Amino acid sequence: xxxxxxxxxxxxxxxxxxGTVAARLSKLCGEGVRIxxxxxxxxxxxEDFNMREPDMLxxxxxxxxxxxxxxxxxxxxxxxxxxxxxxxTGVTFRAPEGLVAxxxxxxxxxxxxxxxxxxxxxxxxxxxxAHVPGLDYENENNRVFRRGCEALGLPxxxxxxxxxxxxxxxxxxxxxxxxxxxxxxEVQLPExxxxxxxxxxxxxxxxxxxxxxxxxxxxxxPGTQASRHAPGPVQFRAKIVVVAAGTLSSSALLLRSxxxxxxxxxxxxxxxxxxxxxxxxxxxxxxxxDGFPKLYYTDAYSESEHYYLETxxxxxxxxAKSLPGFGPEPTRFMRSYDHLACTIALVHDEAEEHNxxxxxxxxxxxxxxxxxxxxxALVQAQRRxxxxxxxxxxxEYVSLVSDRFSITSxxxxxxxxxxxxxxxxxxxxxxxxxxxxxxMGGDPRSSVTDAFGQVHGHPSLxxxxxxxxxxxxxxxxxxxxxxFAERVAERVEARLRHF
Amino acid sequence: MTEPSPxxxxxxxxxxxxxxIAACIVPGDASPGGHEGADSDAAIALADRAIAxxxxxxxxxxxxxxxxxxxxxxxxxGKPFSRLRPEQQRSVLAFLESxxxxxxxxxxxxxxxxxxxxxxxxxxxxxxxxxxxxxxRDAPYYVLRARTEGAKx
Numbered sequence: 001x002x003x004x005x006x007x008x009x010x011x012x013x014x015x016x017x018x019g020t021v022a023a024r025l026s027k028l029c030g031e032g033v034r035i036x037x038x039x040x041x042x043x044x045x046x047e048d049f050n051m052r053e054p055d056m057l058x059x060x061x062x063x064x065x066x067x068x069x070x071x072x073x074x075x076x077x078x079x080x081x082x083x084x085x086x087x088x089t090g091v092t093f094r095a096p097e098g099l100v101a102x103x104x105x106x107x108x109x110x111x112x113x114x115x116x117x118x119x120x121x122x123x124x125x126x127x128x129x130a131h132v133p134g135l136d137y138e139n140e141n142n143r144v145f146r147r148g149c150e151a152l153g154l155p156x157x158x159x160x161x162x163x164x165x166x167x168x169x170x171x172x173x174x175x176x177x178x179x180x181x182x183x184x185x186e187v188q189l190p191e192x193x194x195x196x197x198x199x200x201x202x203x204x205x206x207x208x209x210x211x212x213x214x215x216x217x218x219x220x221x222p223g224t225q226a227s228r229h230a231p232g233p234v235q236f237r238a239k240i241v242v243v244a245a246g247t248l249s250s251s252a253l254l255l256r257s258x259x260x261x262x263x264x265x266x267x268x269x270x271x272x273x274x275x276x277x278x279x280x281x282x283x284x285x286x287x288x289x290d291g292f293p294k295l296y297y298t299d300a301y302s303e304s305e306h307y308y309l310e311t312x313x314x315x316x317x318x319x320a321k322s323l324p325g326f327g328p329e330p331t332r333f334m335r336s337y338d339h340l341a342c343t344i345a346l347v348h349d350e351a352e353e354h355n356x357x358x359x360x361x362x363x364x365x366x367x368x369x370x371x372x373x374x375x376x377a378l379v380q381a382q383r384r385x386x387x388x389x390x391x392x393x394x395x396e397y398v399s400l401v402s403d404r405f406s407i408t409s410x411x412x413x414x415x416x417x418x419x420x421x422x423x424x425x426x427x428x429x430x431x432x433x434x435x436x437x438x439x440m441g442g443d444p445r446s447s448v449t450d451a452f453g454q455v456h457g458h459p460s461l462x463x464x465x466x467x468x469x470x471x472x473x474x475x476x477x478x479x480x481x482x483x484f485a486e487r488v489a490e491r492v493e494a495r496l497r498h499f
Numbered sequence: 500m501t502e503p504s505p506x507x508x509x510x511x512x513x514x515x516x517x518x519x520i521a522a523c524i525v526p527g528d529a530s531p532g533g534h535e536g537a538d539s540d541a542a543i544a545l546a547d548r549a550i551a552x553x554x555x556x557x558x559x560x561x562x563x564x565x566x567x568x569x570x571x572x573x574x575x576x577g578k579p580f581s582r583l584r585p586e587q588q589r590s591v592l593a594f595l596e597s598x599x600x601x602x603x604x605x606x607x608x609x610x611x612x613x614x615x616x617x618x619x620x621x622x623x624x625x626x627x628x629x630x631x632x633x634x635x636r637d638a639p640y641y642v643l644r645a646r647t648e649g650a651k652x
Binding site for chain 2: 046047048049050051052053054057058062063064067071167169171177178289316317319320321325326327328331334335337338423424425426428
């Protein structure tokens with residue numbers, strides 16, 4: 001039997017968007033406003049993170065990655081309490097200056113002001129302890145990257161990280177076992193819950209409508225926290241519904257709900273920030289698993305070749321999955337796991353209408369094709385990363401986009417790494433920063449929401465996650481998501497006053 | 500009477516095919532003191548669990564692909580995959596991975612390779628060979644469990 005649960009505000013998703021909306025609205029709980037956060041994924045606390053790759057797959061959509069229909073790219077998206085902020089490395093970027101002003105002018109959003117968003121960045125950074133850590137955080141993996149860049153005369157920049165009392169165990173991407181990563185799991189959600197917001201994990205929303213949503217609450221998987229609700233179908237009644245389920249899920253939910261007058265732009269203009277990892281075997285121990293995994297990046301090629309190169313570190317399975325081929329060569333290479341240095345290239349992709357999420361037979365389908373520009377950028381980035389590593393003294397360099405398993409000198413890079421090796425299904429590009437699908441805009445024919453995330457034509461339905469972005473932020477997006485979620489929360493609060 | 504399958508996803512037949520493929524993905528080291536490969540029982544069990552926990556659609560595709568891999572070599576070698584010599588098996592897999600005409604075969608191979616790698620590199624048995632210490636035991640997860648175990652004793 002379907003149970004009915006009544007709230008004033010139902011927030012769908014608990015990541016950078018949903019968690020921020022919950023925290024900002026939680027001050028209203030003291031006035032008797034009832035707020036719930038429905039999270040489709042399980043609830044792992046810091047004490048549940050065991051740092052084992054197979055177990056922690058439960059933090060991700062489909063317990064792994066979601067491939068595009070073309071199999072050119074697969075998106076790894078969190079689905080757990082805290083969302084992407086539970087599995088990111090804490091890399092904190094503001095949206096590049098001018099981006100928000102460009103959205104305002106290009107998409108008919110006069111209510112969107114650059115200075116308003118920039119001011120929010122400063123405030124949120126303070127709240128979540130974002131700062132540039134000291135150089136004592138530099139482990140050998142980061143040192144190799146810095147030295148290689150310096151040898152080539154490339155600028156090396158340090159990330160701001162939102163961490164506190166970090167134990168430098170390196171397991172950020174599998175959930176921080178020490179609670180040092182200041183994402184919504186550790187900052188915004190505890191604040192919201194303490195003030196009276198109810199958190200409902202394992203709650204999958206199947207349909208939203210004006211005034212509520214339909215859902216199914218599942219049981220808590222082993223090793224995770226349960227909610228007070230028994231499993232079963234649920235009907236939520238809420239004055240306002242905020243969809244913050246992430247790019248892969250928010251537009252799919254709106255499409256599945258068959259809302260009246262939903263914009264034809266819904267699900268379209270997805271950007272994925274395509275990424276490829278590459279590895280170098282160094283003569284000295286690197287032990288990327290000791291210390292903080294991500295400290296530096298270079299934007300030397302951002303304008304000219306359209307990507308960033310960032311330091312990275314991955315656990316054995318993800319590392320092995322990121323190597324080309326099979327058999328003795330990658331097995332031999334993995335035996336040097338403690339000598340491997342790692343970098344990731346993140347490509348600035350354009351928002352194109354044909355890159356979209358659609359719903360077929362009730363299921364989400366991701367259609368995305370790498371543009372010629374993105375393909376060229378991925379290939380060039382792999383060559384540049386190789387140059388950096390050979391300048392730092394690498395013994396060999398391994399890239400997925402190569403006609404051979406191992407490259408042993410910088411002279412080979414141009415001939416070995418070519419676009420011909422970028423074969424869909426053989427090389428599956430990764431993505432961890434999906435954006436778009438419910439883009440803001442002034443015209444309901446070409447956009448899904450207004451500048452405050454309200455779905456056009458639906459005054460009680462809002463979106464508050466990266467799916468709002470009309471184009472890619474070109475950088476790790478969580479801080480920008482939080483800033484826009486704050487704006488949504490303020491509009492929701494104002495709207496509540498009218499009820 | 501046949502023994503019940505120890506697996507959640509694999510049938511005895513698909514487990515045998517997967518095991519033969521996994522042995523090519525991460526070969527074991529037969530020398531004295533050498534390491535097991537991705538065809539070890541522990542690796543197969545971990546891969547089985549991971550596939551079983553994926554959406555059912557993925558499991559159906561993996562099962563179908565395994566059957567295709569088993570039968571495809573009959574056209575060229577006159578034998579199913581699991582009865583080929585190791586170098587013939589590697590040749591078949593290299594074709595599946597790199598052919599440019601049949602994207603579904605590339606996708607299928609990518610999926611099976613991924614689960615073979617997860618089975619092997621996701622398990623702690625391989626950590627010694629990688630010189631990787633694994634999870635830190637001073638993390639709250641392990642400290643709390645050690646405390647609980649201590650209290651039981």
